Amino acid sequence: MTALAPIPKDAAAIILVRPETDPANPEVFWVKRSTKLAFLGGFYAFPGGQRETSDADTRVENGADQEQAAMISCAARELFEETGVLLARGSQTLTIGQRASLLDDLESKRMTWPELLNLYGLHLDANDFTFAGRWVTPPFAPRRFDTWFFLVTCPAKQSPKITEDSELESGEWIRARAAYAKWERSEIIVVPPVLHLLKALAGGLSDDLVERFLSVPEARRVPTRRIEFHPHYICFPVRTPTKPPATHTNSYLIHTSSEVLVLDPGSPYEDEQNALANCIDDLIAAGKTVREIVLTHVHPDHVAGVNALNDHLEEKQGARVPVAAHAATAESLRNQVRIDRFIADDEVLVLGGEPAIKLRALHTPGHARGHLCFFDERTGALISGDNIVGFGSVLIDPPEGNMREYLASLERMRSLPNLSVLFGGHGPAIANPYEKIDEYISHRLQREELILTAVREGASTPKEIVARVYTDVSPKAHATAERAVLAHLEKLEADGLVARTSDGTYQAHGIK
Ligand SMILES: [Zn+2]
Numbered sequence: 001m002t003a004l005a006p007i008p009k010d011a012a013a014i015i016l017v018r019p020e021t022d023p024a025n026p027e028v029f030w031v032k033r034s035t036k037l038a039f040l041g042g043f044y045a046f047p048g049g050q051r052e053t054s055d056a057d058t059r060v061e062n063g064a065d066q067e068q069a070a071m072i073s074c075a076a077r078e079l080f081e082e083t084g085v086l087l088a089r090g091s092q093t094l095t096i097g098q099r100a101s102l103l104d105d106l107e108s109k110r111m112t113w114p115e116l117l118n119l120y121g122l123h124l125d126a127n128d129f130t131f132a133g134r135w136v137t138p139p140f141a142p143r144r145f146d147t148w149f150f151l152v153t154c155p156a157k158q159s160p161k162i163t164e165d166s167e168l169e170s171g172e173w174i175r176a177r178a179a180y181a182k183w184e185r186s187e188i189i190v191v192p193p194v195l196h197l198l199k200a201l202a203g204g205l206s207d208d209l210v211e212r213f214l215s216v217p218e219a220r221r222v223p224t225r226r227i228e229f230h231p232h233y234i235c236f237p238v239r240t241p242t243k244p245p246a247t248h249t250n251s252y253l254i255h256t257s258s259e260v261l262v263l264d265p266g267s268p269y270e271d272e273q274n275a276l277a278n279c280i281d282d283l284i285a286a287g288k289t290v291r292e293i294v295l296t297h298v299h300p301d302h303v304a305g306v307n308a309l310n311d312h313l314e315e316k317q318g319a320r321v322p323v324a325a326h327a328a329t330a331e332s333l334r335n336q337v338r339i340d341r342f343i344a345d346d347e348v349l350v351l352g353g354e355p356a357i358k359l360r361a362l363h364t365p366g367h368a369r370g371h372l373c374f375f376d377e378r379t380g381a382l383i384s385g386d387n388i389v390g391f392g393s394v395l396i397d398p399p400e401g402n403m404r405e406y407l408a409s410l411e412r413m414r415s416l417p418n419l420s421v422l423f424g425g426h427g428p429a430i431a432n433p434y435e436k437i438d439e440y441i442s443h444r445l446q447r448e449e450l451i452l453t454a455v456r457e458g459a460s461t462p463k464e465i466v467a468r469v470y471t472d473v474s475p476k477a478h479a480t481a482e483r484a485v486l487a488h489l490e491k492l493e494a495d496g497l498v499a500r501t502s503d504g505t506y507q508a509h510g511i512k
Contacts, residue, residue, distance in 0.1 A: 003244035005139030008146040012075035013048025015132060015151045015197060016085065016160060018173050023205040028198075029083070029160050030179060031171040035432035039143050042431030044179075044188045046197070047160075047171070048147065049078040054112040059123040061089070071148040072129050077113045079152075081106065082168060083160035087129075087152060088122035103163070128152060130210060133219030135193035138227070140237035140248035141428050142391045146221065149197060149213075176201035184231055186379040189421055189431040192224040226279055229429035230381055230421065232256065232357060236279055238267035240301040246392040246426040249301045251276055252383060255283055258353030259291045262321075263374075263383065264425065265305035273308045280309075284316060291351070294343070295325040296385030296425060297368035298332045298400070306337045326363060328370030332400075343372060359383075364413065366406025367394055373413060380420030382413065382433065388440060390427025395480060396487040403444070403491035410441050451488045452508070455498050460505035462486050 018027040028046075035042040055073040056066065063069035076087045086099055094102070102120060105111050117123060129150040137144035154160065162171040180202045182188045183195060190198070196219065200212040218224045227235040232255055237248035249266040260283050267273055280290060290313055295303055310320045322340035330339035343349075345363035350356070359374040367386045374383040386394055387409055396403050413419075414437045422430040422437075430436045447469070454468045462482040466473075470481045489506050492498040499509040 003247050005247045006142065006144045006245075008136050008144040010051040010071065010074070011049060011145040011147040012051065012071045012078065013046040013147055013149050014075045014079045014087075014129075015046050015149060015201070016079065016083070017151065017153045017205070019154055019156045021205075025175050025177050026201055026205050027173045027175050028179070028201060029154070029171060029173055030194075031082070031162065031168045034167050034169045035435050037167055037432075040191070040428060040431070041435065042189065044190050045194055046149070047079045047082040047168075048075060048149075049082070050074070050145070052077070052113070054114055057112070057114040058117060059114065061123055061125045061127075063126040068126065068131075068148075069124075072124055072126055072150065073113065075129065075148065075150050076124055077106070079160075082163060082166045083171060084163055085154060085158050085160045086122075087124065087155065088117055088120075089125050089128075090120070090122040092155065092157065094120065107163075107165075132197060132210065132213040133193065134221050135218055136221050136223050137191075138223040138225065138237060138248075139239075140246075140250065140391065140426070142245070147193065149193065151209075151213075186230045186232075186381070186420070189229050189429055191229075191428075192218065192227055195228060225275060229423070229431075230379065232355065233381065233423060234279065235423065235429065236276055238265070238272040238276055238305065239269055240267050240272075240304065242266075242301040242426065243392060243395060246389070248426065250423070250425055250427075251305075252423060253280060253283065254351070254357060254359070255288055256351045256353030256355060256357055258288055259351045260284075260288045261291060261349070261351060261359075262293045262309065264296055264302040264385075265293065265309045266300075266302040268300070268304035270308070273305045273312075276305065277309060277312045280313075281316065288353075290317065290321050292321055292341075292349075293323045294349070294372075294374075295323065295329055295337075295339075296373070296383070297326075297371040298329045299368060299386065302386070302425060303333065303337055326370030326372050328365075329368070329372075330370070332370070349374070362409075362412065364409035366402055366404075366409045367396060368400050369402075371409070373409075375416055377418075380416075380418040382416060382419055382422050384413065384422040384424045384430075386425040387413065388422050388430065388436060389424040390422075390430055391424075392426055394440075395484060397483040398487050398490055401483075401487050403448075403487040404494050406487075407441065407444060407491075410437055410444075413437055414441070447484075448488050448492065451485060452492055452497060455489075455492070455506055456508040460501075460507060462489065465489075 016029040021027045051074040055070040058073035060069035132149040180198045234253040236251045240249040252263040254261040324341040327342040347361045349359040362373040419433040450469045459465045462485040466481045
């Protein structure tokens with residue numbers, strides 16, 4: 001059942017520094033990814049993208065080796081495509097019109113990037129690109145990249161402007177310190193390398209800047225474990241035997257100056273339990289106390305590490321910490337995990353210390369009967385558990401799963417004011433929460449419509465319906481799809497649109 005994490009693809013990005021900027025607090029060009037994007041939509045980032053085959057053919061002077069040269073080509077090409085800034089030597093003599101037609105030729109793929117540079121007598125020079133680290137996306141994401149970052153000063157007579165059909169919503173010059181402060185105020189979502197780079201840049205363009213860029217092992221391809229999409233929320237993915245294609249479950253450590261809440265320590269594997277415990281120990285070493293372990297729902301990939309963590313905390317803090325969950329979750333876990341406290345719908349968990357973090361519990365059944373989400377009204381962050389995930393799909397498997405309740409839970413999540421981010425049980429944070437919830441709702445309703453049509457056309461069992469409706473799903477996944485169809489049929493039955501006959505088959509009922 002265990003899936004393999006996606007293989008990282010080569011990518012490159014450019015930290016463009018404004019010419020003549022104040023070296024003590026430099027201005028850099030950052031972009032916002034379109035909220036329509038399925039992957040990292042709404043995140044702030046540096047311009048960049050994936051390597052293309054032709055990047056290996058680009059003429060790069062003074063490159064250390066072929067690989068570095070190709071990645072410089074990739075970075076420069078992506079920057080040009082996304083912002084129109086051309087970093088090639090010799091480009092200062094091009095007219096604006098020539099640059100525009102070069103861009104047009106590149107985007108329409110009339111010629112490749114190396115061919116175009118040759119045609120205009122241009123080349124890249126590695127001395128213009130300062131290596132700023134190489135980061136690998138951790139194995140919890142649906143797409144992974146091995147990204148080279150380069151620091152480059154923008155050529156004096158050019159100014160970046162987001163090109164029309166790029167995947168970017170906007171772009172602007174911003175002081176590194178102001179950008180970092182936006183993250184500190186939970187106003188933006190960034191991936192770990194961008195956060196690290198902004199923090200380093202906020203320290204100024206000093207002689208030791210590159211050293212500071214490279215000062216963490218993550219800048220040398222060690223995948224990040226502790227991910228801070230928002231401050232005070234550490235996302236710590238742990239490897240679990242979860243539902244493929246996901247390979248990890250997100251544990252969250254929500255912390256103030258004095259307290260830590262641990263959410264979903266779900267790994268049954270000792271090495272992963274130790275990694276999480278080490279991260280918690282760092283918070284304890286900083287003077288914080290673990291106050292409670294909280295569970296979003298009953299599934300093994302969310303609870304399997306609770307007892308091991310409590311054994312560890314007993315040793316470390318001298319006492320076990322209470323475990324809290326919804327009463328329905330507690331009932332199902334009776335012989336596996338002791339639940340010390342029940343969390344009811346609408347209850348507010350208040351953490352001591354700074355900042356004042358208050359989490360409103362929302363009983364949101366559907367994926368599981370006792371499923372809880374937690375809403376931070378201060379920042380608009382919603383811990384969405386397995387109701388919305390950043391990787392894979394959500395299975396509604398009766399009787400624990402209930403499609404009618406699930407859709408009602410999604411509607412309830414949709415109605416929350418000022419949602420800024422969803423922290424799901426799997427995969428990266430979701431920075432376009434309303435778009436994502438809408439997508440989930442409409443996906444389910446479309447499926448329901450197809451299933452109802454299939455029943456009206458005579459399909460009467462989940463197996464027959466899957467054969468008609470799930471034509472995009474491999475036969476291996478048919479057993480799972482039948483569970484999902486059953487959930488839809490139960491909803492349609494409750495809605496009065498289909499009826500279950502005495503032999504357990506389904507028929508259409510009346511006209512909608
Ligand atoms: Zn689950």
